[in-house]
Amino acid sequence: MDFSLQADPQEIAAFRKEVRAWLEENMRGSEHLRWSATWSTRENEEEYRFRRNLAGKLGKKGWLFPMFPVEYGGAGLTINHQLVLETELDRYGISLNHVFYTIARIVAPVILKWGSEEQKREFLPPMTHGEVSVWQVLTEPQGGSDVATCHTKAVRDGDHYVVNGQKTMVGHHLPPDFLWTLVCTNPSGPRHENLGWLHIPGNLPGITIQHMYLMMGIKNTVFFDNVRVPAFYLVGGENNGWRVADTHLELEHGGEGRVGTDPLVERVVEYCQQMRVGEKPIMEDPNVRDLIADMMIELHTVSLFARRNFWHRFVREPHPYGGAQFRYYQRMVRLRNGERLQQIMGYDALVPDLTLHEVVDFEYIVRSGPGMLHGGGTLDTDRLVFARRVGLGRPTKEKAPTTI
Amino acid sequence: MDLRLTERQNMFKKAAAGFVKAEAPSHLITQWFRNKAAFLPDLYRKAAGLGWLGMVIPEEYGGASTSFTDCAVVFEELGRGPLPGPFFSSGVLSALLVLEGASEAQKKSLLPAICSGKSIVIAAITDKGVHWGAEAVETRLTRTTDGLVLDGTKRFVYDAEAATSFICAARMENGEIALVLVDRASPGISITAQVGFMVSVAEVRFDRVRVPISNMLGQAGAGWDILDRALEKALSILCAYQVGACQEIFDFTAEYTRSRVVFGQPIGRFQRVQDHCVELSIHLDAARWVTYETLWKLDSNLPAAASVHEAKAVASDAYYQVCNFSHMVHAGPGTDYGHPLMAHSVMAHTLYQYLGTPLHHKRKMMDVLYPRAKV
Numbered sequence: 001m002d003f004s005l006q007a008d009p010q011e012i013a014a015f016r017k018e019v020r021a022w023l024e025e026n027m028r029g030s031e032h033l034r035w036s037a038t039w040s041t042r043e044n045e046e047e048y049r050f051r052r053n054l055a056g057k058l059g060k061k062g063w064l065f066p067m068f069p070v071e072y073g074g075a076g077l078t079i080n081h082q083l084v085l086e087t088e089l090d091r092y093g094i095s096l097n098h099v100f101y102t103i104a105r106i107v108a109p110v111i112l113k114w115g116s117e118e119q120k121r122e123f124l125p126p127m128t129h130g131e132v133s134v135w136q137v138l139t140e141p142q143g144g145s146d147v148a149t150c151h152t153k154a155v156r157d158g159d160h161y162v163v164n165g166q167k168t169m170v171g172h173h174l175p176p177d178f179l180w181t182l183v184c185t186n187p188s189g190p191r192h193e194n195l196g197w198l199h200i201p202g203n204l205p206g207i208t209i210q211h212m213y214l215m216m217g218i219k220n221t222v223f224f225d226n227v228r229v230p231a232f233y234l235v236g237g238e239n240n241g242w243r244v245a246d247t248h249l250e251l252e253h254g255g256e257g258r259v260g261t262d263p264l265v266e267r268v269v270e271y272c273q274q275m276r277v278g279e280k281p282i283m284e285d286p287n288v289r290d291l292i293a294d295m296m297i298e299l300h301t302v303s304l305f306a307r308r309n310f311w312h313r314f315v316r317e318p319h320p321y322g323g324a325q326f327r328y329y330q331r332m333v334r335l336r337n338g339e340r341l342q343q344i345m346g347y348d349a350l351v352p353d354l355t356l357h358e359v360v361d362f363e364y365i366v367r368s369g370p371g372m373l374h375g376g377g378t379l380d381t382d383r384l385v386f387a388r389r390v391g392l393g394r395p396t397k398e399k400a401p402t403t404i
Numbered sequence: 405m406d407l408r409l410t411e412r413q414n415m416f417k418k419a420a421a422g423f424v425k426a427e428a429p430s431h432l433i434t435q436w437f438r439n440k441a442a443f444l445p446d447l448y449r450k451a452a453g454l455g456w457l458g459m460v461i462p463e464e465y466g467g468a469s470t471s472f473t474d475c476a477v478v479f480e481e482l483g484r485g486p487l488p489g490p491f492f493s494s495g496v497l498s499a500l501l502v503l504e505g506a507s508e509a510q511k512k513s514l515l516p517a518i519c520s521g522k523s524i525v526i527a528a529i530t531d532k533g534v535h536w537g538a539e540a541v542e543t544r545l546t547r548t549t550d551g552l553v554l555d556g557t558k559r560f561v562y563d564a565e566a567a568t569s570f571i572c573a574a575r576m577e578n579g580e581i582a583l584v585l586v587d588r589a590s591p592g593i594s595i596t597a598q599v600g601f602m603v604s605v606a607e608v609r610f611d612r613v614r615v616p617i618s619n620m621l622g623q624a625g626a627g628w629d630i631l632d633r634a635l636e637k638a639l640s641i642l643c644a645y646q647v648g649a650c651q652e653i654f655d656f657t658a659e660y661t662r663s664r665v666v667f668g669q670p671i672g673r674f675q676r677v678q679d680h681c682v683e684l685s686i687h688l689d690a691a692r693w694v695t696y697e698t699l700w701k702l703d704s705n706l707p708a709a710a711s712v713h714e715a716k717a718v719a720s721d722a723y724y725q726v727c728n729f730s731h732m733v734h735a736g737p738g739t740d741y742g743h744p745l746m747a748h749s750v751m752a753h754t755l756y757q758y759l760g761t762p763l764h765h766k767r768k769m770m771d772v773l774y775p776r777a778k779v
Contacts, residue, residue, distance in 0.1 A: 001406065001407055001408065001409065001473060001696050001699070001700050002405055002406045002407075002700065003405060003407075003696075003697045003700045003701075004405060004700075004704075005405060079405070083405060259405075269774060280777075283774065284776060284777060286767075289767065289770045289774075290763075290766065290767070292770065293766040293767070293769060293770050294766070296769075297694075297714060297717065297718060297766065297769075300694065300714070301686075301689075301690040301693070301694065301718070304690075304693035304694065304697060305689065305693070307405070308407060308689075308693060311405055311406075311407045312407075321685065325682070325685055325686060325689065328682060328686075329686050380675070383675070383678055383679060383682050384675070384678070386678070386681075386682050386685070387672065387675075387678040387681070387682075390658050390681065390685070391658065391662065391672075392658060392661045392662070392672030392673075392677070392678050392681055393661045393662060393669070393670035393671060393672020393673035393674070393677070393678075394662065394670070394672065394673075395662065
């Protein structure tokens, strides 16, 4: 086994040099920016603009989706090139997923799998070039995690679908170019076979977006009032929305994988080495050391699971239960780490320190611990998916969908 | 990055899996555990014949010069049993102690016999059950005019009953620690099985045992350093054994959720039961990936000291937790000594203690990464 992220095969070494030099050039002027943990958590116009701009530049080179076919705006490269890009961005505390301010990182692979040739040519390049912002719009007020019980209706009317309904807890502080959403296309059809998947342009008449101020930051409710969506925007075909959802959700629910590093422990140690109570830095306190050890071991496990999922995804052998397992574990670890930070730092853990990278802003971790337990589906849905993939209590095992 | 096993490793894995299935099926293993017959000389010799002792030892000393990962895939399969016997304690740990600490002449005389299974050398390190570490070495080593005299009692010596000789850690008159090789047949040695919720553990008493001075391994006083160096490599293999055990438990527990029907449905349809399996899998996979990453570091000559401590902490804790979650799924039937889970439960508790608890290794990991200020 080879766990190295930077032991490049010979033909890749030059590519790393190229990427490193390119980033040095293009990250200039970002030094004062504080990277947000996700694109949805904080209003920071300058950071947002910088990121969109950077995504656009990466996209022009095909580097935003390096393994995508060239004809759809990718670079047709290999997993090794993808690793180079990920690890070089990681030096700045960001990743390909992360620099890219929208859910397009998940949407594009789903379109690549389920879209018609015409749709791929029309929808993909703006995403792979980093030009458009896409929101994932799935949760409904009545449904929560039960996305298949979809009340938002899309009624076929000639060349259009007329969409009515409401989605909630979605997006971020700036309006989207596209809404990527599940709708009910056949109210009398059986469950899972009555749905369609729409890629709705955000500027259509009848769409209203309202901010929600939540524990984790700004989200929105989206109202659809007789929105006329051209039928061309239906992805995956008539009443096939649930299979599209299956692919989308696998990526969103951990199957996506990740190879970045988490700087939290480093920052906690730094804090503990500087903070003295009496004579000694609290880093000498055995209880503090035990808490940091647990934090470190669990975060390391999270990153190993993420790396495993990344590898399985890109060699096209999706891990049967790895996505759900990772997602459940990662969120529980985050919650536990919130408590550990409070035990180590006392009140200091409750004060936002915006001089820090938001990913390692201790207050944000404490606050988002309980808040992020259910984004994209509760812990219970993760465990449910796990059970089906392992085949607990069932004669057959559900398969994980393959994606790029 | 490539997370696959090599073709050769898959071959090792297959051979080891076949061996455990044929020679140590689970009904026999449960019997051995019940009868406290944890050392089976014939089985040990057969495994030695397949080359599984001293795999990582250089060929010139009778080993196979394999990578740590190669060796680990074999031990993962042995752990599935869990196959008892001094495969690790002699074939890996003591072999590495000799390789790390002994003189060239000692290596030449000791290693081939360890690798062939003719000698079973067992490390007897601490005198106390309550603590693992240099502080717990109390057995005394005294110089006399014609050699050394060893005096003291080692407690909880794993696989002691199988030993043909011991590598004993002892404190010299100046307080330093030395390692000495002691023949089991030396007058003054007595071995008493220690019985409890553990397996293969015995007390070894050295009553004024005379040891030739040539039996000292390495420099007098270097004992704990040699042990640390050997452990830094050996522990990763013990971790792999525990990973295999966890995988076996995961597999038969998932199967049980399909076959066991109560309240009119297979128990795996109950979300509470599913929850136990989720937690179980997390411990299993945490142990698996931390262990294999550590093995990769060892094989690539990267700094691995902190990783090895981490892996031992995670894998020993995982084995223990995996047993507990499996007990939650199996309920009553899993507590019968005739059930495979019981062999694992007993082994998990033993290995939780063996060579240091998870808490001990977590603290060592921290000390490697963030040394404490000297007092």
